[in-house]
Amino acid sequence: xxxxxxxxxxxxxxxxxxxxxxxxxxxxxxxxxxxxxxxxxxxxxxxxxxxxxxxxxxxxxxxxxxxxxxxxxxxxxxxxxxxxxxxxxxxxxxxxxxxxxxxxxxxxxxxxxxxxxxxxxxxxxxxxxxxxxxxxxxxxxxxxxxxxxxxxxxxxxxxxxxxxxxxxxxxxxxxxxxxxxxxxxxxxxxxxxxxxxxxxxxxxxxxxxxxxxxxxxxxxxxxxxxxxxxxxxxxxxxxxxxxxxxxxxxxxxxxxxxxxxxxxxxxxxxxxxxxxxxxxxxxxxxxxxxxxxxxxxxxxxxxxxxxxxxxxxxxxxxxxxxxxxxxxxxxxxxxxxxxxxxxxxxxxxxxxxxxxxxxxxxxxxxxxxxxxxxxxxxxxxxxxxxxxxxxxxxxxxxxxxxxxxxxxxxxxxxxxxxxxxxxxxxxxxxxxxxxxxxxxxxxxxxxxxxxxxxxxxxxxxxxxxxxxxxxxxxxxxxxxx
Amino acid sequence: xxxxxxxxxxxxxxxxxxxxxxxxxxxxxxxxxxxxxxxxxxxxxxxxxxxxxxxxxxxxxxxxxxxxxxxxxxxxxxxxxxxxxxxxxxxxxxxxxxxxxxxxxxxxxxxxxxxxxxxxxxxxxxxxxxxxxxxxxxxxxxxxxxxxxxxxxxxxxxxxxxxxxxxxxxxxxxxxxxxxxxxxxxxxxxxxxxxxxxxxxxxxxxxxxxxxxxxxxxxxxxxxxxxxxxxxxxxxxxxxxxxxxxxxxxxxxxxxxxxxxxxxxxxxxxxxxxxxxxxxxxxxxxxxxxxxxxxxxxxxxxxxxxxxxxxxxxxxxxxxxxxxxxxxxxxxxxxxxxxxxxxxxxxxxxxxxxxxxxxxxxxxxxxxxxxxxxxxxxxxxxxxxxxxxxxxxxxxxxxxxxxxx
Numbered sequence: 001x002x003x004x005x006x007x008x009x010x011x012x013x014x015x016x017x018x019x020x021x022x023x024x025x026x027x028x029x030x031x032x033x034x035x036x037x038x039x040x041x042x043x044x045x046x047x048x049x050x051x052x053x054x055x056x057x058x059x060x061x062x063x064x065x066x067x068x069x070x071x072x073x074x075x076x077x078x079x080x081x082x083x084x085x086x087x088x089x090x091x092x093x094x095x096x097x098x099x100x101x102x103x104x105x106x107x108x109x110x111x112x113x114x115x116x117x118x119x120x121x122x123x124x125x126x127x128x129x130x131x132x133x134x135x136x137x138x139x140x141x142x143x144x145x146x147x148x149x150x151x152x153x154x155x156x157x158x159x160x161x162x163x164x165x166x167x168x169x170x171x172x173x174x175x176x177x178x179x180x181x182x183x184x185x186x187x188x189x190x191x192x193x194x195x196x197x198x199x200x201x202x203x204x205x206x207x208x209x210x211x212x213x214x215x216x217x218x219x220x221x222x223x224x225x226x227x228x229x230x231x232x233x234x235x236x237x238x239x240x241x242x243x244x245x246x247x248x249x250x251x252x253x254x255x256x257x258x259x260x261x262x263x264x265x266x267x268x269x270x271x272x273x274x275x276x277x278x279x280x281x282x283x284x285x286x287x288x289x290x291x292x293x294x295x296x297x298x299x300x301x302x303x304x305x306x307x308x309x310x311x312x313x314x315x316x317x318x319x320x321x322x323x324x325x326x327x328x329x330x331x332x333x334x335x336x337x338x339x340x341x342x343x344x345x346x347x348x349x350x351x352x353x354x355x356x357x358x359x360x361x362x363x364x365x366x367x368x369x370x371x372x373x374x375x376x377x378x379x380x381x382x383x384x385x386x387x388x389x390x391x392x393x394x395x396x397x398x399x400x401x402x403x404x405x406x407x408x409x410x411x412x413x414x415x416x417x418x419x420x421x422x423x424x425x426x427x428x429x430x431x432x433x434x435x436x437x438x439x440x441x442x443x444x445x446x447x448x449x450x451x452x453x454x455x456x457x458x459x460x461x462x463x464x465x466x467x468x469x470x471x472x473x474x475x476x477x478x479x480x481x
Numbered sequence: 482x483x484x485x486x487x488x489x490x491x492x493x494x495x496x497x498x499x500x501x502x503x504x505x506x507x508x509x510x511x512x513x514x515x516x517x518x519x520x521x522x523x524x525x526x527x528x529x530x531x532x533x534x535x536x537x538x539x540x541x542x543x544x545x546x547x548x549x550x551x552x553x554x555x556x557x558x559x560x561x562x563x564x565x566x567x568x569x570x571x572x573x574x575x576x577x578x579x580x581x582x583x584x585x586x587x588x589x590x591x592x593x594x595x596x597x598x599x600x601x602x603x604x605x606x607x608x609x610x611x612x613x614x615x616x617x618x619x620x621x622x623x624x625x626x627x628x629x630x631x632x633x634x635x636x637x638x639x640x641x642x643x644x645x646x647x648x649x650x651x652x653x654x655x656x657x658x659x660x661x662x663x664x665x666x667x668x669x670x671x672x673x674x675x676x677x678x679x680x681x682x683x684x685x686x687x688x689x690x691x692x693x694x695x696x697x698x699x700x701x702x703x704x705x706x707x708x709x710x711x712x713x714x715x716x717x718x719x720x721x722x723x724x725x726x727x728x729x730x731x732x733x734x735x736x737x738x739x740x741x742x743x744x745x746x747x748x749x750x751x752x753x754x755x756x757x758x759x760x761x762x763x764x765x766x767x768x769x770x771x772x773x774x775x776x777x778x779x780x781x782x783x784x785x786x787x788x789x790x791x792x793x794x795x796x797x798x799x800x801x802x803x804x805x806x807x808x809x810x811x812x813x814x815x816x817x818x819x820x821x822x823x824x825x826x827x828x829x830x831x832x833x834x835x836x837x838x839x840x841x842x843x844x845x846x847x848x849x850x851x852x853x854x855x856x857x858x859x860x861x862x863x864x865x866x867x868x869x870x871x872x873x874x875x876x877x878x879x880x881x882x883x884x885x886x
Contacts, residue, residue, distance in 0.1 A: 343604065344603060344604040344609075345604070345606075345609050345624075347609070348609040348610075348611075348622070349611070350617070352617075352618070353614035353615075356614040356615050356618065357618060360615055360618060363618075363619065364618045364619060377738065379737040379738065380737065381615075381619070383733070383737075387733045387734060387736075387737040387738045388738055389732075389734050389738070389740070410635060410742070410743045411631035411632070411634050411635040411743040411871075412631060412634050413626075413627045413628075413630035413631050413634065413686045413687050413689075414684075414686065414687035415623065415624055415626065415627030415630070415685075415686040415687075416684050416685060416686060416687075417606055417624045417626055417627065417685050417686060418621075418622055418623060418624045418627055418686075419622065424686075424687070425621070425622070425623075425627065427621035427623055427627065428631050428634070429631065429635075429743050429872065431739050432739075435738075435739045436737060436738070436739060437735075437736065437737055437738060437739050437741065438736075438737070439620060439621060439623070439736065439872050440619075440620075440621060441621045447687075451638075452634050452635060452637075452638035453638065463618075463619075464622065473618065475618065475619050476619075
């Protein structure tokens with residue numbers, strides 16, 4: 001196969017919050033027979049203001065860091081838990097990244113293979129253009145279900161472009177796909193939860209039959225000896241992955257031990273995360289097979305390149321950034337799985353004036369303020385008249401993006417009166433590194449943690465939700481560095 | 482230089498309803514209550530009023546839009562009426578309208594009315610409203626306590642106080658207002674509290690506990706203003722005149738420019754300096770006999786002592802703990818209980834402050850009457866409102882004093 005595609009950059013967003021499986025087991029012990037074995041480790045859970053879209057933005061920003069001069073031509077957002085059924089979520093992600101409005105945006109879902117499917121598509125197009133493939137999922141699970149233990153929230157982004165360009169993480173040697181209406185689990189449109197079929201059947205008939213066959217076809221096509229493959233990237237636990245490797249003849253392939261334990265199964269994001277985990281293990285030149293599962297199999301053969309350690313660094317960063325969720329009930333509340341009385345302030349009408357939202361889209365989505373050409377003052381929002389009392393010039397402001405800036409806490413409060421899904425509601429004045437001030441919300445901080453002077457960076461998060469009309473709003477929040 | 486309004490306008494009469502959770506009273510009842518007192522005080526018939534200004538801030542839900550709720554409730558004789566709204570400076574804004582009209586010679590007798598019916602909200606605290614179609618897309622859904630609490634975090638950091646030290650001075654602010662309100666039959670909260678109670682109170686918005694927050698009250702207050710000549714013709718001997726009425730609104734600096742440090746209000750010093758100039762006050766610390774300031778939260782009163790130039794920068798906690806603003810201190814502050822305990826029906830508050838200064842200057846404050854410097858009775862008082870939040874607000878400062886005969 002012509003080596004035309006490469007993974008040029010990567011990004012990972014794992015929410016900071018982690019819920020230990022032992023805690024889930026303790027809270028749901030009454031549901032099951034005594035001495036049910038508890039799966040080890042913890043699962044990543046989004047804060048109340050994270051969803052598949054915000055996590056995708058987090059991963060995408062990391063993948064595109066330092067590449068604003070060469071934006072990808074296509075952005076593919078892959079998820080089975082898109083916030084909107086009919087709104088260009090990928091377009092919103094592109095807007096948060098300040099990508100040109102001419103960027104081709106794709107929304108891919110319908111199967112957990114959505115991420116790898118888009119990846120294969122991006123490889124096919126790589127000779128012509130670069131694609132940012134982002135896979136992200138935040139799947140709900142019934143209280144006490146196997147899925148509740150197994151699932152995790154996360155996003156991964158891979159920038160796919162032409163091989164031979166600057167220090168890629170990996171080169172794509174071959175891709176292959178085989179469809180099969182094997183219903184190991186499903187979720188009807190509009191349903192909240194998955195329905196999962198018997199694990200033993202899935203193992204025997206899919207993992208140990210369809211998957212090895214597809215891997216075999218992949219390797220045969222490029223005449224690669226299975227024994228030369230050093231790593232297998234599978235969106236499964238280490239035990240199952242090992243069985244697949246064994247049955248597929250990948251006798252020398254290592255498998256990932258870590259992601260299921262530290263993050264959980266992140267749906268469409270999982271195959272991409274496993275690719276990065278495999279690259280993190282791989283020495284340059286080593287080959288790996290990656291698979292995506294969901295009514296069939298996607299398979300890719302990759303070769304780790306000199307940039308592979310960047311995957312390891314991204315993975316370390318994402319997994320190190322963690323905070324234990326100490327309340328199972330609060331996690332359920334964040335996912336809307338229990339009804340909590342947030343008081344009458346939560347009844348406030350959050351209707352959006354969409355004319356304004358459109359007019360101000362650069363400010364709200366891309367966090368673009370203004371910079372006065374006359375005096376250099378940075379300000380948010382961009383205004384007709386400069387806010388600098390010594391300047392006040394009219395129509396002198398150029399767009400100035402603040403999303404990738406940093407700031408420091410000038411003032412703050414922990415508000416216990418305001419409505420907040422995760423009280424207290426923490427907000428205050430942030431001074432940007434380049435000047436300018438904004439009263440804004442802080443996220444991922446707990447009571448007692450914040451102090452005046454703390455350095456912050458910015459993340460795109462859910463701002464609030466209009467329950468009456470079913471519309472979710474997003475904006476940028478400050479979080480401690 | 483304009484000549485200003487000093488001594489051009491005097492107060493013919495004032496009225497103030499009982500403040501509090503007035504479950505059985507609507508805004509019309511509250512206005513009639515305050516207006517009746519003011520008419521009797523002025524000794525005039527209602528038809529002498531030639532123009533009127535109504536201040537309502539929040540709850541036009543209960544009061545209604547425009548100035549019609551006042552014109553109709555008071556059965557005014559179809560004279561020109563205007564509704565004004567300038568956040569928590571609304572009451573003072575209504576007074577400004579009436580005073581300017583008389584000073585301009587547009588009318589002889591004018592009414593300024595402020596009212597707010599907050600206890601039809603359905604829950605404690607202020608009603609929840611949109612902040613604006615664009616603002617809702619990016620500003621936090623902050624509350625008033627949360628907005629003002631930030632003064633404390635920034636102030637403590639900038640002036641080297643621990644939050645515990647600052648809380649101690651804040652507790653004294655609230656303790657003092659509770660002590661004062663005990664002597665005020667119209668006040669909403671007339672209970673004593675201890676410093677410890679204030680310090681250990683449940684948190685509302687860090688570091689503000691429940692006793693750092695003012696009352697949420699129903700109430701109305703009003704003033705009938707006229708010229709000194711007409712007041713004398715009504716048989717008035719001692720006259721309280723308006724020495725100054727100044728406003729300073731934000732222009733966006735605190736919201737968007739790094740020059741504001743978040744520890745003080747940018748606007749209050751501007752309004753105060755203009756008011757001192759208009760009133761001819763050279764040394765406010767020596768000349769003011771009493772002050773009523775916008776103590777929506779204890780920390781607001783604390784920093785406003787510095788914003789008004791009454792305490793040195795960074796020193797207000799010491800002055801407060803030294804008792805300088807207590808009833809028997811050098812400059813008694815909130816002798817009627819303030820927003821903290823008299824209550825804060827927003828549209829009425831500025832006029833309620835003027836009402837207390839008016840009573841004190843005329844020696845009519847009953848059990849809480851101050852003796853003034855050297856026992857001569859108070860002669861000069863100041864009111865201050867801060868509408869909005871530290872990030873963007875309207876500061877108003879008025880000076881009222883006895884008119885020299």
